[in-house]
Structures are given as structure tokens and as C-alpha cells.
Amino acid sequence: MTSIEQRLQDLGGAVAPPPLPTAGAVMRRGRQRRARRRGAGLAVLALAGTGGVLAVRAVNADDGTRPIRTSGRSTTTDDPATRAVPDVRGMTVQEARPLIERLGLAVSAPSGSDLGEIVAQDPAPGTPLHVGRPVTLQVADLDRPRNVDGPVIRGQLLDGRTWTVGDSSRHGLCATLGSTDVGCDDIGPVIAPGADPATPRAAADATGSNYPGEEACSLVYAFLPPGAENVELAHDDGRTVTDGLVVEPTRRFWAMPVQPGDNPETVIYRDATGAEIARFPERG
Amino acid sequence: LVEPGGIEFSRWYTDERDRLVRSLLVIGGDPEGARDAVAEAFSRAYERWGRVSAMASPTGWVYRVALNELRRRERRRRIESRLLGRRSSPQHAAPPDVDPELWLAVAALPAREREVIVLRYVADLREREVGAALGISEGAASAALVSARRRLARALDASDEKEASAP
Numbered sequence: 001m002t003s004i005e006q007r008l009q010d011l012g013g014a015v016a017p018p019p020l021p022t023a024g025a026v027m028r029r030g031r032q033r034r035a036r037r038r039g040a041g042l043a044v045l046a047l048a049g050t051g052g053v054l055a056v057r058a059v060n061a062d063d064g065t066r067p068i069r070t071s072g073r074s075t076t077t078d079d080p081a082t083r084a085v086p087d088v089r090g091m092t093v094q095e096a097r098p099l100i101e102r103l104g105l106a107v108s109a110p111s112g113s114d115l116g117e118i119v120a121q122d123p124a125p126g127t128p129l130h131v132g133r134p135v136t137l138q139v140a141d142l143d144r145p146r147n148v149d150g151p152v153i154r155g156q157l158l159d160g161r162t163w164t165v166g167d168s169s170r171h172g173l174c175a176t177l178g179s180t181d182v183g184c185d186d187i188g189p190v191i192a193p194g195a196d197p198a199t200p201r202a203a204a205d206a207t208g209s210n211y212p213g214e215e216a217c218s219l220v221y222a223f224l225p226p227g228a229e230n231v232e233l234a235h236d237d238g239r240t241v242t243d244g245l246v247v248e249p250t251r252r253f254w255a256m257p258v259q260p261g262d263n264p265e266t267v268i269y270r271d272a273t274g275a276e277i278a279r280f281p282e283r284g
Numbered sequence: 285l286v287e288p289g290g291i292e293f294s295r296w297y298t299d300e301r302d303r304l305v306r307s308l309l310v311i312g313g314d315p316e317g318a319r320d321a322v323a324e325a326f327s328r329a330y331e332r333w334g335r336v337s338a339m340a341s342p343t344g345w346v347y348r349v350a351l352n353e354l355r356r357r358e359r360r361r362r363i364e365s366r367l368l369g370r371r372s373s374p375q376h377a378a379p380p381d382v383d384p385e386l387w388l389a390v391a392a393l394p395a396r397e398r399e400v401i402v403l404r405y406v407a408d409l410r411e412r413e414v415g416a417a418l419g420i421s422e423g424a425a426s427a428a429l430v431s432a433r434r435r436l437a438r439a440l441d442a443s444d445e446k447e448a449s450a451p
Contacts (some may be wrong), residue, residue, distance in 0.1 A: 004436050005405060007386050011310065014381045018315040021323050023294035029323070030330025051371050094334050105446040128379030 085135055087125035089118050093137055103133040113139040227277055229271035289333050298325050300343055307347075308354050311399055313376030313391055325350035347407070347417035351399065361390040361403050389439040397432035400425055 021029075030281050046133040095115040102159045119172035120138040123129055269281045290367050301322055308318035325346050329336045333341070380388035388399060403414040404425075415425035 003441065004433055008390075008401065008405035008436075009384055011386055011390070012306055012402075012408075015306045015309055015379055015406075016381070018309065018319040020301050020305060020319055023297045026297060027293060027325035027330050028289060029294060030333070033327060033331040091320045092334075165440060187346075189323045279411070 003017050082128040082130050085121070085125055085127045085129050088121055088135075088137065089125070091118055093118060093139060095139065099136050105129055106132060106134040107137065108134040109137040110139055113137075227271060229272040230270045230274070231269040232270065234268055289337060292329055292337065293333055296342065303327065303407050304347060304350055307351060307402050309379075309419055310387075310390060310402045310406050311351075312354050312358060314381075317354060317361075320349045321353040321357060324353045338341065341413070341416065344413060344416045347403070348408075348419065351417065385440065386436075389436050393435060397428050397435065400428040401432040401436070404429055409435065 085103055086099050093109045100107050118137045122136045168264055269277050271277050296444050305318050305322045309315055310320055328349055329346050336345055339345055378384040400414055403409045412422045415422040
């Protein structure tokens with residue numbers, strides 16, 4: 001140990017930590033954030049996936065007139081004492097619970113299954129169910145990463161068209177906007193660069209600015225495609241995103257923060273030798 | 285009423301917060317910013333505790349979020365001070381009981397080197413963990429560490445000589 005290393009360690013020890021909030025206060029704040037995020041409609045920028053850099057918008061989960069999923073099913077029925085059961089397959093129990101409970105229905109799921117992906121539900125989506133009655137959720141093995149060989153991912157384009165990726169094993173997709181998590185089924189790409197008058201960048205900034213209460217897209221994640229061992233997020237001007245870019249053992253990668261106006265335009269997948277095997281958007 | 289995971293979270297927070305806030309304080313020099321970034325990062329962790337607690341390294345995650353939050357605040361502060369015509373980057377004074385010469389030398393390091401050296405020696409993370417917290421490879425973290433140590437040694441030597449030659 002050199003004297004510099006020792007002096008640095010001593011420096012750390014000598015710094016008095018500023019007073020911090022209690023665990024209870026931090027948890028309260030976390031709960032408030034969670035509640036806010038459940039209630040709000042959101043705008044999201046995400047990246048990666050089959051179409052390349054994506055600008056996405058979630059549907060409004062809160063007003064009951066637009067379902068959280070873009071399946072076209074309504075969450076309301078004619079009988080005021082019944083509710084149409086929402087389609088929560090593919091979500092985690094943690095994500096589905098507030099959607100179901102907000103309708104006045106109850107959730108029946110195995111204990112400890114909050115992170116599990118819902119593979120089946122009873123009654124089926126769209127079935128009218130009396131308020132207070134439970135929706136029973138069947139949950140997949142917790143060890144399986146979400147959306148790897150998972151269900152169809154659906155979403156909505158910024159221009160309103162519905163988006164579907166059938167083979168979600170290749171490119172799972174989730175995003176967080178500021179404090180707001182967006183489930184894989186809620187987000188929608190895809191502004192293909194050149195195919196839309198709005199560039200991905202402009203679309204991203206536009207979606208961000210729709211919701212001034214939110215900060216920025218702070219977490220984006222997707223799964224590596226087969227054959228890829230690494231990923232690089234690049235700006236058109238050559239800068240690459242290194243801050244917080246992580247590839248997890250599940251082959252999910254994520255990066256944070258992606259600030260509005262600081263969104264990387266290109267996702268480059270590389271193999272173990274560092275050679276590029278794919279990029280989105282592809283080089284025109 | 286204790287939520288699922290609440291006890292686990294609160295233990296984790298209590299164990300990790302001081303090390304993290306000290307590190308951010310040395311990196312940014314600003315006690316208030318360090319405190320806010322730590323509180324923000326942990327409240328985000330609790331917001332999505334189901335997911336964060338299942339990660340390979342929740343601590344790595346919270347370091348990353350806190351560092352990003354610290355940088356975000358610093359950027360905003362710089363923009364504000366520019367808009368208000370203030371001088372940017374006020375030099376935060378060394379806290380009491382801290383070696384002022386070393387404090388200044390660390391503050392003078394380039395940002396990445398400062399982060400690396402603080403995470404390694406103040407937060408006491410391994411090089412691999414430092415890399416993960418900064419989103420860089422272990423090799424890059426280790427190279428930045430070497431460079432930072434060299435720069436610190438030069439800075440401290442220079443000030444030793446100045447002291448020695450002072451009348």
C-alpha cells in the first residue's frame with residue numbers, strides 16, 4: 001500500500017457523512033414515486049429492438065377508457081357492478097396488481113411471485129367480472145428473464161399505429177421515463193429513421209416535452225440478440241454512451257441516464273471479438 | 285405495516301448509505317448535493333425494489349444511479365450559474381478533519397479519475413465493482429486508477445516541495 005492509497009483511505013474515514021434521511025423516509029419517497037408512476041400516462045423514449053432507435057409512447061393507464069395494453073379491449077362494461085378483466089398476460093404480478101385493483105377487482109397470485117411473469121389468467125381477458133371478485137394469475141418460473149421467448153410485445157407508434165413484435169426472444173424491450181417504469185407491453189416504437197418526418201431524435205425530444213413533470217428517460221433496457229456478446233450505444237457525432245451501460249448475465253443490457261436531447265441514435269451489437277454483427281438502425 | 289422487502293431494504297440502506305454519501309461528497313465537494321443524490325438513488329431503488337433486489341448487485345445499481353444523479357445536479361447547477369452570470373464551479377472547502385492538500389489534489393483530478401479513485405479507496409470497492417458502477421470495463425477502471433494515482437503523486441510531491449522551499 002503506497003502512502004497515497006493510505007492517505008485516500010484516511011480521507012474517506014475523516015469525511016463526516018452529511019445527515020441522511022431515515023430508511024422510513026426514503027421508503028416513503030419510494031412509495032410515493034411508485035404511486036405517481038402507476039397513475040400517470042407517460043411518454044417514453046426507448047431504444048434498441050427490431051426497428052432500431054425507438055421513440056415510444058405508452059397508453060394511458062389511468063382513465064379506464066384506454067386499456068393499458070393496446071389489444072383494443074375496453075376495460076369498462078355496461079353493467080356498473082362488473083368490470084372487464086384486463087389482459088395482464090406477460091406482465092409481472094407486480095405490474096398487473098395495480099391495474100386489476102384499480103378496476104375494483106382482486107388479485108389472486110402465489111405469494112412471493114411479484115416478479116414472476118404471468119403466463120395465464122382466469123377469467124380470460126375481457127370477461128365481465130363482479131367488483132371485488134378475484135382474478136387468478138398463474139406465474140412462470142422466476143428464473144426466466146422477462147420477454148426472452150416471452151409473449152408477443154405490443155405497443156403503439158407515435159402516430160397511433162399499433163406495433164407488434166412476434167418474436168420477442170430476440171429483442172425484449174422495456175423503458176423507464178424519469179421515475180416511471182414502463183412495462184414491455186405498454187411501450188411502442190417505432191419511428192424508423194427516414195421513414196417518418198420526425199427523426200428519432202426529434203420524436204424523442206417531443207415525447208419528453210409532452211410530460212414536463214417527468215425528468216428524462218433514465219433507464220432503457222433490451223436483450224442482446226443471439227450471437228452478440230456486447231453492445232455499444234452511439235451518437236451520430238461519434239460519441240458513445242458509456243455511463244451506466246451494463247450487460248447483465250440474463251443478456252439484458254441497460255443504460256442510464258438517457259437524457260432528452262442526449263439520446264444515442266444507434267445501437268451496435270458486437271460479438272466476443274468486438275466485431276460488429278448488427279446495428280439498429282441499419283446503415284442506409 | 286411493513287411492506288414485503290421493507291426490512292431487507294432498510295437494512296441495506298443503513299449499511300450502504302454512509303459509504304456512498306462520503307464518496308459522493310469527496311467526488312462533488314458538495315454535502316447537500318451528495319445527500320440529495322443518495323436519498324434520490326435509494327428512493328428510486330425502493331420504488332422498484334422488487335427488481336433492484338433481484339439484481340446481481342443492488343449496491344452497484346445504487347452507486348450508478350447516485351453518481352448519475354450527482355452529475356445531473358452538477359450539470360444543472362453549471363447551467364444555472366451560467367444563466368445567472370455567476371462563476372461556475374465554486375471550490376468547495378475541505379471539510380474539517382480532512383487533509384486539505386489531498387482534498388484539493390483529488391478535486392483537481394479529471395472527473396473520471398476522481399470518480400475511480402474515490403470509488404476505489406473511499407467507497408472501498410474492488411476494481412471490477414468500480415468499473416461496474418461507472419459502466420466501464422475493469423481494464424478501463426484499472427487504467428484510470430493508475431493514471432489518477434500518478435497524477436495525485438505528482439500534485440502532492442509538488443506541494444511538498446513548495447512547502448519545503450517556503451521560508
